[in-house]
Amino acid sequence: MLANRPRILSVGTSTPPNGYSQQDLIDLAKVEDPRIRALFTASHIERRYFYLPESTPEGLKEETQGELLEKHLKGGLEIGSQSVERCLEPLGLGPKDIDYLACITTTGFMAPGFTAHLMKHMGFRQNCSRVDVVGMGCNAGLNGLNPVASWAMSNPGKNALMVSIEVCSAAYVFDNSMRTAIVNSLFGDGSAAALLRADNRDEPMFAPRVLGFESHIIPEAIHAMRYDWDDDSGKFSFFLDREIPYVVGQNAETPIGNLLKRFGLRRRHISHWIIHSGGKKVVDAMKYNLGITDHDVRHTQSVLRDYGNVSSGSFLFSYERLMNEGTVRRGDYGVMITMGPGSTIETALLRW
Secondary structure, eight states: OGGGSOEEEEEEEEOOSOEEEHHHHHHHTTOOOHHHHHHHHTSSOOEEEOOOOOEETTEEOOOOHHHHHHHHHHHHHHHHHHHHHHHHGGGTOOGGGOSEEEEEEOSOOOSSOHHHHHHHHHTOOTTOEEEEEESOOTTHHHHHHHHHHHHHHHSTTOOEEEEEEEOGGGGOOOSSOHHHHHHHTTBOOEEEEEEEEOOGGGTTSOOOEEEEEEEEEOGGGTTSEEEEEETTTTEEEEEEOTTHHHHHHHHTHHHHHHHHHHTTOOGGGEEEEEEOOOOHHHHHHHHHHHTOOTTTTHHHHHHHHHHOBOGGGHHHHHHHHHHHHTOOOTTOEEEEEEEETTTEEEEEEEEO
């Protein structure tokens, strides 16, 4: 059974061309409130990449909800296409070789979704199966990887592609409130793509099998992370409760314990931890509650430093860095962890 599980054959990532330091953003937005300035300057984030509106003497130009959705589509197609190309090129594949396409996003709503737009934009086959996962938040990368892996396992030899496309700057509101400032100081734009296939002929490739998934939702914290309508600004606005790191951290052991128990493993058997870059306090809470080290979350921390929180694709940015590092060995186990609205913790077990 496990021998039929699909492998992650390749990952590609992309960001917008323009990067900004936290001080750059303070200057562009003309932030004067010392509390908000402190949020940015005290961050462990050094740089993030965005599609920003033009700067005016009063600050960044205010965008309407319609303009934000237009940016979500235009920017998403740019970074989404780049991540797909970077994922497929090492395998000698192109869009016409893809049999199943899943697109993940939370930073805008469109009908048709990104799968249809990406297929037209890049020239995927018209009979390519597809699914859009919309509105699940930062955890959604693993929510999407689960059905992609299942489809690949049910269709041996076929190519299944998952693409996370998050234009977080299309979900920004600039109103000088602490609520929006917390969000604005953390998230960045980015896309990540992963190609999965279940084919025993891929055995010579150094690529991990996806062995299984485990989910855990915390219903009592359903309002702790939410994307809802702000009547004052006339836009959708994201909210993060300050207690989220502690809620997520305190519940992390449950899905991890269930996942490892199902495969007869213990924490000591896990060589690699690929964790969503949710923010410094979130990462610290995961370290404390899971008993893992700074070394275990080195890629999570470096992705947060270099890109901020790029929502559902963050864990694939970390995975890419792990693979590029060259420290993984055959037989190693790895655990992926993402967290987001619900409040939700998603996990997956890999073996190289």
